[in-house]
Amino acid sequence: METADWNEEESYLSIVTAGSPEELKARRTVCQQVLLEQLNVIPVQEWMYRVNVMHDQLARTAVRICEAQMKEAGYGLPPCAYSFIVFGSAGRQEATLWSDQDNGLIVEEALEGERKRYFEAFGSMLSDVLEAIGYEKCEGRVMCSEPLWRKSLADWKRQLADWMEQLEWEPVRYLIIASDMRHVAGSEALSAQWRKALHTGFTDNSKLTMAVLRNTVRHKATLNLLGQVLTERFGDNAGGFDVKYGLYIPLVNIVRHLSLLHGIETSSTLKRLDELAKLEQYQHLEEIRRACLTALRMRVNTPFTVTDGLIVSSDYYAENDLKNKQLRAELRESLLLIRRLHKALQRQLRSAERRQL
Template identity: 75%
Template structure:
């Protein structure tokens, strides 16, 4: 009960921040409370608290950014807009060191006034979030970028174009977009965006196969004897890449199944709940256990703190891998991922033979 009160108190302090610097300070204070709770409460309860913090920071950043725009002479927003997130934030699985993955949906048809305002707004908002401790995305999935900042009609056209092009890059953009979640602004715009995203998706077998091709690509994690493959060279020699070795493969598998069935939940655990109710897949409970293991391992990877902010490589250390229970859980999860990937690879080969 005390832990919940401390977290609620930290959340409330975030929304009263009056500057990006204050927002960062409130973030580090809330982060300290969350670190105390890590491994004390179940991971499926801890992650929502972390992501509630991120949402409140983003919502406050939007408010601060609007105020900055007025001070800079741009005035209030010329129309409604929605601030949305993708990636781990979209799935409500962001860690304490996750970077930016976001976008903007702007109401109505594009015009010069809107373009001018939201170009400046997107750039400022990305800067405010960076000042609050969120590194800019290396892949440029941010509201400062034209590809991820569009009016609703432009977004609708863009999503339709991506669905028609089955090349690697547009399919990758669609996969990123599939994790979209509304955080601030006009929720109706986000709802219309989702309708446009899912329109015709489940019925498009060519597109489903293109997503599947992306899903079955992953780095080798087990050798022929079923032993865990660790990094051989470099800074993380002896460690294991938990993000791309087990977490992302599970996210991708669950997402693919949900796109097949027009399941519109964004978090992996919610997606699994809905898949379970379909009674079509026998491994749902195994996937859930493996996914919770992946989450727990990921948030416990070694991190460094600088100026109050955390960063991590997402590698389980060689020392931690000597823990027999941890290694057993990791190996069991990786064996499941391998079985699921092999089944999906067979499914893809069969689908490609039918198409040829």
């Protein structure tokens, strides 16, 4: 891995054979350097694929190391099957090199007695191992160390059903997070049953899809009345633009809403667009795809720093970077599209709400 050539077998083998968090972190740093050399050399879709395969291999190896550490600590082997799942950008296979933790556990049997003791310790230890290899803990606490995101399959089904019945902002937000779930390690059958429970709840459920739509159309303004890009006015990022929440997340939200509406189960934004295109019901899908690629390209090129071999970014483009005319034109075009789409979805929401009166 001394050149920028991508040798999948060699790159991934170096990760999966690591025997400790320290070793795994060191191999992550080497692999990241290879990927950084390839940034803007290969198409952004291919680059994102390679980055996310690396993340998956790191997570699977972390799970294996954690199981070994649990055994050494006297907990023994896992008392039943379980699945390690990811959400957020990792769930969508769109994680950057600096993405934090967004994950959970599905346990086959009820979390009682020995199983409760084991998986409480396992979830906490796994989150610590992931932090040790460079994944910051999630500020929103969407992690397998938290009881809300670590449940038996039966409890998960009840939790999903409860969120679907409440239809308030917070439970719907949790459902939106859940809908990006992707299996990474452990029992694929458990993940498949979890996914089926989620999507069955959306079938012919107009109140639920309307609640998701209500969350989807709320976002901070990114253009002024003249169609000019709005930048941060205050703070450390004054003059800069928030690529993640100003551009990337609004597109993710729009595509996710349409996908849930049509029972599309894949979690990747670009793959969701492929499935939506097959329906032949929507205009502007090609424009949305171009905007998504712009968002991904801008996001992975935001300024970053390297600390102890790990990459950190604020997800902001600095004021000077925004002076690039081509970049600013692409950004403005994407934001104008988002504004048009949001206005259309807001009209749709108002119409649906009137029908329910």
